[in-house]
Amino acid sequence: MLPELAGTFGVSQAAAATSLTAYLLPFAAVMLVSGTLGERWGPMRTIRFAYAGYVVVAAVAALAPWFWLFQVSRGLQGVANAFTTPLLLTKLASVTPKERLGRTLGLYGAVQALGQTSAPLVGGLAAEGSWRWAFAGIAAVAAVLTACPLPPDEESPQRRPRLRDAWRPVVVWSGLLIFVAWACLAGLPFLVAFRVDDAFALGPGARGLVLTAFGFAGFATARLVGSAADRFGSRTAVCAGLLLGAVAVGAIGVVGSLPLVVVAWAAGGLCSQLILVGVNALVLGGEANGRGGAISVVTALRFLGMSASPAAFTGLYRHDAALGFLVPGALLAASAPLLAHRIFRTGTGPRARLRHSRG
Template sequence: MSGESRATRAALYAGGFIGPFGGGMVTVLIPELRDAFDVSSSTASLALTSYLVPFAVLQLVSGTLGERFGRRRATRVAFVVYALASLWAAAAGGFGVFLVARAVQGAANAFTTPLVLAALADATEDRDLGRAMGTFAAVQTAGVVGAPLVGGLAGALDYRLAFVVAALAALVLAWKSAPPGEARAATPGGAAAVRPRLRDALTSRTRWTAGAAFLAFFAITGLGVVVALRAGDAFGLGPTARGLLLAAFGAAGVVAGRPAGDLTDRRGAVAVAVCGALACVVLLPLLGLTGGALGLGLVWLATGVASALLWAGLNVLTVGAAPANRGGAVSVIGAFKFAGNALAPVCWLALYDAGSELAFAGAGAVCLALAAVVVRAGGASVSRA
């Protein structure tokens, strides 16, 4: 691989960082936001939902729009808007204004991750696709690592610092990680290029993979807020310690991401993703049964490894779901993925209030359904009927 190709891939990988970072950095800041704005814990959790809902909804169309208007232009504008919204959130004097700023952050990021992932797939040969997707998942998981860690460190001083850091990161990415080229589907025989359409993205595999992505984020990634609450309620951990504990999940994903991608190239996307889902069926209920903070951290670490397997496989299914509109398919699947993450705090916190074991056992049961949906996605068509 040439130096230019390596630089291109490195920039694309970097572009995958900001989405999970922006969504997850407030996971450990719920108590600080509650106190700063004088609201309840459940109301403070809207800081997660207000980001993730527009992030998810706009991804239904953002990939297709980005393909039409140009990946480079769309991502650069989105990163700049995200930076401005982050500074707005840091300066917000009321909770309503803060939630609006979070919503703008989410809307901006809807135009980054899908286009960056589609560009990475275009730049990768099929034999190396698993490794590239596993590495991308590892970079996104690095965002999961960095989010609670930065959030926890900022919370110990001033929660606003987390948003200032996010703004600086977005400005760097606007400069460095814009996709280098545009994708256009071609007519048979290599005739004139055609403009991607949303309906071209809606293949059978897109629909089933979207369902799997929804369940994965709903049951696994979205459970982080409950893990953080249990760490505080049951074991008395402060914001920095909670951030470090949650970072174990992401750290495991960062380390395991590339090997999981290599395994996907050898064993197949479906087999590796199902392995990750079934491991979570066992691991997630254990999170509600551990008797100490160390045990909770170790189980969450193992869950991060299982999640790396799951996403290495799912990302390969995602970028191959609709060849006629790859960016559109990636963004549609991303919409369902982050819709699951947005819904998770509301559902799991309600179960947690009824009994912490119920939330973790319920998440484990969802992962059993997830494994079945992954199998169905692997056998689905990639052509629109």
């Protein structure tokens, strides 16, 4: 719906694309501490308050008469959502045996991908009439989630979680890897929308339908990806996702066929699940103390990468459409040997636990 936003508020498409950053930057920045704070306040209560706040600020976005107010509302949506994502993941990890963690995270990823699948389509269809209906729908969904039941909180630990508990080496390196992956892969729907608009002159509804390929592929393969991560290990899943994702992203910028673009974007959805499930399993499978803060930090860096994507690649795409996709593809390929090896040297797998026990 970015072209329609630009038309409503009388701003350029590049300025409209900053609405993604306006949401994702505070979302990611607050998430650096939201997991730890939520564990202190009580995860269930924190999640409910966050959803209730989301209802209000999504309604402001739907009614905003000025672009600056729309941007402010997007930032507040990011702040509210920062207190849901990491705490929901922590709850999943607390009730799941470690040997099934990959499959459980795969199921979570499938449901999350279903949201990614439906959102572009619903947003594009809403933009056929008015993009404001999309934000009205978001407010209604958040109201329902506020009333949904949640598992009870665990007993409070003897020592309150500290912010520095989350900043272990494996967490930092995992966060850096997923920062690159989300900037160069999952953060590119806006660029794919520009590409199919420029190359194939698709309307907003058709653009939204194309973008659903990413989320649909992630939804269809997430459980399989989770089982593969349990069987073959997180390292294999992450490295495969990075390298295959590099090929898929690069192809979008150079192929001249709409079906091939859709296939490449769908392959990107599969690759994103390989990376996400592998990294989340690595972090959540570690120490229980400070686990909420750890996954919060990794998720924050993940969405910081997504928020950086429009600023990093929009100008490059406008200069040369092929380079707009080949550069992020090259960064994905380069991150596999540079970061993945370091993460698993400091990881929590069997070898790492053996070294710790000997120490």
